[in-house]
Amino acid sequence: MALTKDDVARYSRQLILPEIGVQGQERLRRASVLLVGAGGLGSPAALYLAAAGVGTIGLVDREAVALSNLHRQILHDTDAVGRPKSESAKSRLSALNPTIHVLAFQEQLEPSNVVVRIAPFDVVLDGSDNFPTRYLVNDACVLANKSLVYGGAIGFGGQVLTIRPGQSACLRCVFPEPPAEGAIPSCQEAGVLGSAAGVIGTLMAHEALKLILGIGKPLTDRLLVFNGMQSRFRTVAVRRDSSCAVCGQAPSIQQPAFYDALPVCHQVC
Amino acid sequence: MPVTVRIPTPLQRLTSGQGEVQCTGTSVTELLADLEKRYPGIKERLCDEQGKLRRFVNIFVNEEDIRFLQGDQTKVKDGDEVSIIPAIAGGC
Numbered sequence: 436m437a438l439t440k441d442d443v444a445r446y447s448r449q450l451i452l453p454e455i456g457v458q459g460q461e462r463l464r465r466a467s468v469l470l471v472g473a474g475g476l477g478s479p480a481a482l483y484l485a486a487a488g489v490g491t492i493g494l495v496d497r498e499a500v501a502l503s504n505l506h507r508q509i510l511h512d513t514d515a516v517g518r519p520k521s522e523s524a525k526s527r528l529s530a531l532n533p534t535i536h537v538l539a540f541q542e543q544l545e546p547s548n549v550v551v552r553i554a555p556f557d558v559v560l561d562g563s564d565n566f567p568t569r570y571l572v573n574d575a576c577v578l579a580n581k582s583l584v585y586g587g588a589i590g591f592g593g594q595v596l597t598i599r600p601g602q603s604a605c606l607r608c609v610f611p612e613p614p615a616e617g618a619i620p621s622c623q624e625a626g627v628l629g630s631a632a633g634v635i636g637t638l639m640a641h642e643a644l645k646l647i648l649g650i651g652k653p654l655t656d657r658l659l660v661f662n663g664m665q666s667r668f669r670t671v672a673v674r675r676d677s678s679c680a681v682c683g684q685a686p687s688i689q690q691p692a693f694y695d696a697l698p699v700c701h702q703v704c
Numbered sequence: 705m706p707v708t709v710r711i712p713t714p715l716q717r718l719t720s721g722q723g724e725v726q727c728t729g730t731s732v733t734e735l736l737a738d739l740e741k742r743y744p745g746i747k748e749r750l751c752d753e754q755g756k757l758r759r760f761v762n763i764f765v766n767e768e769d770i771r772f773l774q775g776d777q778t779k780v781k782d783g784d785e786v787s788i789i790p791a792i793a794g795g796c
Contacts, residue, residue: 566791587791591713609762610762614760618760625714625717660787662710671767671787671789672767
């Protein structure tokens with residue numbers, strides 16, 4: 436389907452980028468991205484993906500919008516307090532760009548549904564808020580050969596890593612095991628500034644767009660670390676671990692599972 | 705000029721909020737010992753009872769992961785930059 440006149444008007448400022456053009460815009464329209472979490476990272480990420488014209492955006496989030504979310508979860512607004520985040524997200528994204536499809540999944544990702552949930556999507560963005568889900572998503576994406584963008588934010592900074600299963604380091608290659616409960620202070624204890632989450636979430640969307648368009652250099656085998664106090668970006672080299680439990684030479688993880696009991700949302704951050 | 709050690713956000717409450725501290729040592733092991741001397745309690749966040757680095761934390765010397773260098777025996781010298789980077793789950 437060719438671009439409509441409205442499409443050309445809507446996307447004109449990115450269509451004129453030689454690296455995108457009409458072909459790139461059509462790639463975006465054919466693409467599908469799943470966002471795990473419609474919170475501090477999912478909010479900016481979803482907004483920029485919808486704005487850019489990604490044809491199908493899925494959001495998985497079990498929670499309802501709370502007042503304490505609104506200093507950073509910019510996808511939602513005060514009227515949405517009490518509504519499921521996935522629904523609030525769908526309303527907002529559809530208003531921003533009515534030409535795309537938005538799928539709302541008001542649920543928690545678990546071993547029983549993660550495989551079927553990620554299957555139809557090209558890229559997964561992990562903006563979840565607990566380690567069990569992060570490792571579950573990593574493992575599921577690696578096993579399904581699904582590109583994954585991992586991002587985390589706390590305090591005034593955060594980190595981003597793009598994962599191409601079988602090609603670049605996955606989360607377990609970099610952090611083979613999650614912290615014990617309480618080892619890292621939670622968001623509720625340490626706090627986070629909305630704009631820090633905004634930087635990280637936007638970078639995650641940026642990575643997804645590059646992957647879809649097939650342009651630029653993804654953050655594979657490079658962990659980007661943002662120090663928001665000094666406004667400094669660094670990347671540190673990471674690499675695949677041949678003894679990685681899920682993507683190594685003799686993987687012990689053959690199917691996605693929680694490493695622990697069901698995650699508690701304030702468990703770690 | 706000593707070694708600059710970057711402290712990640714989740715551990716900054718142990719370094720009086722500082723994101724960057726100066727330490728002395730000729731290896732990562734010595735550096736961690738010096739870090740513990742200056743900021744008691746930080747080492748057990750980073751290392752287990754056997755003194756091995758916990759597996760949700762990585763240390764980079766001049767942006768290279770020490771797991772691919774000489775581990776905690778990796779040499780450091782004055783002027784080097786060492787980053788302590790833990791996994792972050794926060795997405796909320």
